[in-house]
């Protein structure tokens with residue numbers, strides 16, 4: 131799957147661009163503040179329905195304008211798909227092959243992408259919420275059913291919490307919400323457990339290569355109690371819910387469930403959040419991204435798009451070369467960087483387009 135053409139109008143610094151992308155490697159280079167990250171923001175918006183920079187779409191509109199517009203032509207298993215995304219006067223218009231979509235989340239799973247940005251070391255050191263979102267986005271891209279279960283779980287959780295705040299709640303109603311929470315919560319935990327296990331296997335292999343066989347990675351999925359076997363999950367979940375029910379009533383919210391899940395990372399059995407260096411943290415997050423792509427390939431049969439922002443800062447020369455060796459020709463890769471020398475040597479080996487960015491304008495430098 132790849133994007134063949136991308137148009138953007140009034141998208142921050144990108145006032146009017148229309149570019150043809152290569153199905154393999156694409157490098158965009160230019161000095162600071164020329165619109166490089168913005169280009170990735172546009173592509174990721176089409177892919178996930180969300181900006182990774184802001185929750186306020188209005189901020190994206192080029193200053194002194196009143197709307198932005200994106201159009202992407204995609205080839206998915208040799209079939210053309212056209213996505214249009216417009217926003218203005220507080221209204222979004224999203225169309226896939228000229229058919230309007232109701233929800234932003236309906237975009238997820240059409241153009242799959244894996245994004246790397248420099249502050250992704252947060253996946254290792256950041257809050258449990260960041261880690262859950264990371265797993266949720268990739269599982270939602272891979273399986274529509276997961277996204278539906280997640281939405282259902284969040285709705286049940288909201289309703290159950292509202293009921294817990296009411297001291298004289300109806301016991302039958304509570305029972306119904308608890309059963310629903312157990313049902314959807316168990317499905318989510320099962321999927322996350324499987325996904326983290328695969329991610330761990332692939333990411334460990336990548337980290338080992340990046341580090342020249344010096345480092346191994348272990349990802350610990352922290353969820354409700356003991357979930358060694360899938361059959362045990364619902365039972366364990368139910369027991370813990372019963373145990374904490376009194377406290378829940380006092381506090382007024384649900385204490386147990388996948389909305390509390392977390393991930394912990396270990397390099398050579400040492401807690402990475404506490405002890406890893408900046409280069410090691412960056413290496414883990416890059417290994418995770420390549421692993422995420424392998425996971426998606428396994429589940430969907432094709433690679434997602436790779437979007438890489440400033441991938442090499444803080445890494446030594448050997449690590450940079452090791453990472454470049456992972457990039458596959460059959461995978462569309464979009465790299466933005468202030469410096470393209472390292473990628474150019476790579477382009478001799480691989481099919482590659484190099485673009486120059488200047489004040490939101492893009493010109494083809496070489497092919």
Ligand SMILES: Nc1ncnc2c1ncn2[C@@H]1O[C@H](COP(=O)(O)OP(=O)(O)OP(=O)(O)O)[C@@H](O)[C@H]1O
Nearest residue numbers: 142143162163164165166167168189190191192193
């Ligand atoms: N809504 C907007 N309208 C016009 N310009 C904007 C808007 N939002 C941001 N910008 C401008 O876009 C520029 C930032 O673009 P971007 O983050 O894409 O740069 P970059 O090329 O990735 O730079 P760096 O190399 O520093 O990461 C800023 O100078 C900012 O003022």
Ligand SMILES: [Mg+2]
Nearest residue numbers: 166167168439
């Ligand atoms: Mg940038």
